[in-house]
Amino acid sequence: MAHSPSRVFAAVSPSAGDVYQDENETVFNRGRKQTPLHTLNNTRVVQMTGCAELSYPPDRATVTISVKNSKEHVNDVTNSVTRRLEYILQTARQHDVKEESITVTKHLQREEELFHMRAEVLVVFSDFEKMQQARSVLIEKLDKSVCVGDPYYSHSAESLSLLRRRVCLEAVDNARLKASEACCILGQALGRPLLVREEESREWTSGQHEVTDSPLTLHQKTGVTLVTASSRVFVAFELRPKDSNRRKF
Numbered sequence: 001m002a003h004s005p006s007r008v009f010a011a012v013s014p015s016a017g018d019v020y021q022d023e024n025e026t027v028f029n030r031g032r033k034q035t036p037l038h039t040l041n042n043t044r045v046v047q048m049t050g051c052a053e054l055s056y057p058p059d060r061a062t063v064t065i066s067v068k069n070s071k072e073h074v075n076d077v078t079n080s081v082t083r084r085l086e087y088i089l090q091t092a093r094q095h096d097v098k099e100e101s102i103t104v105t106k107h108l109q110r111e112e113e114l115f116h117m118r119a120e121v122l123v124v125f126s127d128f129e130k131m132q133q134a135r136s137v138l139i140e141k142l143d144k145s146v147c148v149g150d151p152y153y154s155h156s157a158e159s160l161s162l163l164r165r166r167v168c169l170e171a172v173d174n175a176r177l178k179a180s181e182a183c184c185i186l187g188q189a190l191g192r193p194l195l196v197r198e199e200e201s202r203e204w205t206s207g208q209h210e211v212t213d214s215p216l217t218l219h220q221k222t223g224v225t226l227v228t229a230s231s232r233v234f235v236a237f238e239l240r241p242k243d244s245n246r247r248k249f
Contacts, residue, residue: 043194043238044188044238044239044240045194045236045237045238045239046179046182046183046188046190046236046237046239047234047235047236047237048175048176048178048179048182048234048235048236048237049175049199049232049233049234049235050171050172050173050174050175050176050177050178050232050233050235051171051174051230051231051232051233052167052168052170052171052173052174052230052231053167053228053229053230053231054163054166054167054170054228054229054230055206055226055227055228055229056155056159056160056162056163056226056227056228056229057225057226058153058154058155058159058225058226058227059126059155059156059159060124060125060126060153060154060155060156061124061125061128061131061151061152061153061154062122062123062124062125062151062152062154063122063123063125063131063134063135063148063149063150063151063152064120064121064122064123064149064152065088065120065121065123065138065146065147065148065149066118066119066120066121066146066147066149067081067084067085067088067118067119067120067121067145067146067147068081068116068117068118068119068145069081069116069117069145070114070115070116070117071114071115072113072114072115073115074108074110074115076115077108077115077116077117078108078117080117080145081106081117081118081119084119084142084145084146085104085119085121087138087141087142088121088138088142088146089102089104089121091134091137091138092121092123092134094134095125095127095130095131095133095134096127096130097123097124097125097130097134101123101124101125101126102121102122102123102124103121103122104119104120104121104122105119105120106118106119107119125151128151131151135148135151153225154225155225155227160203160227163227163229164201164203164229164231167201167229167230167231168198168201168231168233170231171198171231171232171233172196172233172235175233175234175235176190176193176235176237179235179237183239187242188239188240188241188242189239189240189241189242190237190238190239190240191237191238191239191240192237192238193235193236193237193238194236194237194238195234195235195236196233196234196235197233197234197235198231198232198233198234199232199233199234200230200231200232201229201230201231201232202229202230202231203227203228203229203230204227204228205225205226205227205228206226206227206228
């Protein structure tokens with residue numbers, strides 16, 4: 001997690017509705033229409049931008065298992081592939097994979113005197129340790145007619161949604177902390193928030209590894225799909241005197 005560096009927090013405006021403004025805000029919003037604060041007559045305001053960056057590792061891994069066989073009789077090839085399919089599905093269930101996380105496709109064709117059947121099972125794991133255990137069982141117990149693929153790591157929609165919410169809230173909290181520190185320097189008290197607006201939101205895949213002759217480890221493959229999100233927000237707070245006896249700025 002990374003935060004924006006601290007800089008000079010505020011500048012004093014002598015207008016009737018005093019505004020203490022984060023100098024970064026003018027940089028981030030140059031050429032952008034500013035939010036009107038004329039409706040806040042006689043309200044002193046401190047404006048801040050807050051930035052945050054968070055990274056999430058993948059929360060699911062998809063493993064593809066394929067089964068194929070060829071026989072002279074259709075019943076023979078169907079039974080052969082079906083037995084292996086049942087063992088694959090049983091192994092997945094024993095490792096806490098739900099039915100909705102398993103997809104099975106089958107294909108049967110005839111070429112000359114042989115029947116060819118191919119089946120493919122896609123299994124989505126949320127527990128990476130159990131995924132490795134299931135792969136090991138299938139590789140050890142089944143013959144060469146079964147191919148167990150490497151895991152493909154990805155992020156669920158729920159994980160990405162949580163990442164976006166958390167990074168935005170983190171940015172808002174950073175803006176609040178900056179405003180609070182500015183108020184301390186100015187001898188003022190931070191009041192209620194008047195406006196919160198997300199200025200920018202970005203996502204990208206990070207943790208890429210350099211290409212080498214040696215294969216990536218499973219740990220490195222997980223890092224390849226690390227997703228990072230950043231958020232920048234603009235927040236305006238009411239500015240209050242610390243006590244009634246203190247002279248207004």
